[in-house]
Amino acid sequence: MTHSPGFASPLPPLHQALGEAVGGVRSAMDAGRWLRVLVDQGCDRLPLPASGRTLDRWRALARVAAADLSLAKLYEGHTDALAILAELRASAPPPHSRWGVWCAEPPDQRVEIVPQAGGAARLRGVKGWCSGAASVTHALVSGWNPTGEPCLAAVALDQLGVAVTDAGWHAVGMRASASVDVVFDDVPCTLVGEPGAYVHRPGFHHGGAGVAACWYGGLERIAQTLRGALPAAGADPHRLAHLGAIDVAMAMARAVLRETAAVIDAHPHEACALECVRARLAVESAAAQVMERAARALGAGPLCRDAGFAQAMADLPIYIRQSHAERDQASHGQVVLRREGAPWAL
Template sequence: MSDLPTHWQAELHALMASESMPLDAATLAGATARLVAAFPVLPTPGAADTLARWQFLAEVAARDLSLVKIYEAHADARAILAELAPATRLEAPSLAGQPVWAVWAARSPGNELSFASRDGRHVKLAGTKAWCSGARFVTHALVTCVDTDGSDWLAAVSLDQPGVTVSARGWEAVGMDATQSVEVDFSDARATLVGNAGAYVRRPGFWHGGAGIAACWYGAASALAARLRDAAQRRDNPHLRAHLGAADVALAGARACLRECASTIDAAPLADAMRHALRARCAVESAVDSTLRACARGMGAAPLCRDRWFARMSADLPVFVRQSHAEADLAALAGAVLESGEDWRL
């Protein structure tokens, strides 16, 4: 397990210095394209550099959450293709022209893509996919879909084709507004199946990616806490320092969980990482809640009203972290703990 390479930090810093933060719906596409061009792939989870991968995502998140939302999905898609495509001797879809990938796997009741027809691994998809982040500018997507028997599949689809229509429906958010996570309609859209039925959620990398999302949450929370620390350095106020202490405790615990999770994944990349990933996600979610509270109570309204970056990050982070399933994740973690017989002795 290794830390983020120094040259990555330097290249990312130079790239982000040229962007005007926070990004909005008009500037996100260009910033994403430049980031993907500079860093088209990251180390695959479980290949000894999981921590470096997550540290990179956290660094991007510390600058702009909409940007990391799109970039993390691109990096996840590349990891999924590397994991599943060789297993079925499927050649990954062409990566010529530096595409920007999305992963659209969210589902809403009665609203899912289905096979309109199938010829081997080539299918045509029909239906509507909800929560499609970056739909207006990403070039390719991995989408979940179902066949006529109701089995779950993952398919790769080019978005620049007849039969794919990006709607204006389904996104009224203030936080994460720039991602424009609208609904996309498919009508006989050509796609290629990736992996076998059910493989998307059964593969080891499913939970690796889930923990990687938590690294994004962590990066944003740590950036907000840095502003709280800066305020405490300027003002000798005991209450402000108490809030800084609370944020430090929460973030240090979450960081330890992420590092332990990364180490565990690298030590056994094919093992079921659900328990470790859920623990990391829940720890980071708790740290996010604590940090947002500490910043608001410690610094008051001024940065929320007068600092555009801080205000945007504070609005984006609660929306982004709702990719957590809250108590459902805690209950799932409890089930894994009961099954494993967790021993909490030091």
Template sequence: MRDDAQGLESLLADFAQRDNLQVSAAPLRDAMQRCLNSGLDQLPLPGGGHTLERWRQLATVAGVDLALLKLYEGHTDALAILDELNAAPFEAPGIWGVWAAEPPDAKVGVSQRHGDKVRLNGRKAWCSGAQQLDYALLTAWANDEAPQLVAVDLKQPGVRFSSETWQAVGMAGTASGDVHFDGAVGICVGNNGDYLTRPGFWQGGAGIAAAWYGAAVALAKTLRAHRHNGRPEPHADAHLGSVDAALCGAAAALRECAEWIDAHPHKDASLPVQRLRAQVEMAVEQVCRHVGRALGATPFCRDPHFARLAADLQVFIRQSHAERDLAHLGQRVATGETEDWSL
């Protein structure tokens, strides 16, 4: 997998250094297609004994480009979900996404079910990379009890994209707009509620933390390269020391969580993953702060890869729900659900 990571970095080097004004869908889809053509989307499955290798690949892609990572993680997550739920809805290969955001004003309904086939109607929001994908797994509703996971071919009539709501600067290239369904045909995957109750749900959430980590490492490498100039810069060295401590702590947490998941592949991973995401988020925020203070404005203004990654990371890490996630973790600690912090 380390060789795959190096191959990926080489394969996508030109994409990482593209002009920051280039935000059209074509280069992003082309880069994603190169990953698929090279077999670099065939990752070890979560909980299969090589979870850390899976996360290393996600971290590598994140360090190349977070818009690409958003598509890559969604595609590889979809493949893992389909395997976990023993589903193969379409024969033709393509780029997949997973759309499971459920804002109250944008829900897709399921109707006219015949076997596994259903009709989809309604608006789905936060559909990352919608115009670059071939297929999507999305949550839809037949009632208010639990969402049904549905696979849909996006190249059919009854599927319409709109990006007017997407005003992002960071993560601009993903164009995570709305998708409108008007009688489009979908294929049910698993049973109602399977998307949230399967072990892979939290295992996939940990993979997002690995991506946060990979992007932070890429920013940190710019600071480390800066300190290779040989000139005394004690303040920059102090910032680099803080970055190193934060990243080493996050890396240790990732390794520990991956080991736990591989040892308990069918257990509820919500607690270890909630802890992991909190630890990595704190480390990433520390890295961003120290790298920026050490390097000043120069890389933000003159290095296209650094500038785009720094802007994208501020948006991407908000997949964490911040204090809401911490409050939920704190509630579990307060009720005695966790251990007593002994070494």
């Protein structure tokens, strides 16, 4: 049985549900509670990537991120899991279940997925970087079968043999995402797709660009804080200069996200890898400028007295380090180098 989330516009219910949540998520418990609220109110039924409404999906992700980045981390993971299950034609998730996607592959934490009969499997090992582990009910977990092939498994977390630890996360930024280690002691699970299907599907890159939409939402929160701190007339010219530069950086990142969403929708069966990586790098570049200029324009006051702004400024650098910095840039440059034609023709 396959499934597809509903395609009603996600933004009106999100605006309503997040109205009282803005600035209120400060711990893992709160982030998990608000994730449950969003799921129970149907705010997770986003258009699938490459469905013709990718931009609507990304607007929803950005809206949650503008409210709180740790909540966005859990929400993006949950909605990404729903998209992965749909793309790989897996069974529909249980109603009101909340999902994580735990597919980081640190070299010292290699999880074993041992296939059984009928699509079942057993999960063994310690999985690192498990965002929202104490808040979600299910997870998609990457691992390796006995022949060394990469696999993906769906696992319910309310089972014997699953131990959510408090190890693996000590950062102040993104603390409420609680990305800790989880131990799987021969836990029953279900295979999702064929070996390698998770990374080779087009949606792998589409989802990566969706994460950049979350980063963009965090930047909106930061930029709006500066804009709201300036009077309509008589503002300090140095602050105005910073605001002007921030507007340009935001507009450039937004244009790349919109263009990328359109390309994905125009080529739904293609990875659009160049465009997706470009979108991530464009938002990352904008983030560096927006965060530096906002801090210089506002000074220490909001960083010390505005809890929401201070949290966003602490969270976003950690969230963005989900990218691979110069390695992503070098890989992207190699693709650009090999591409035929004039890549920058207007």
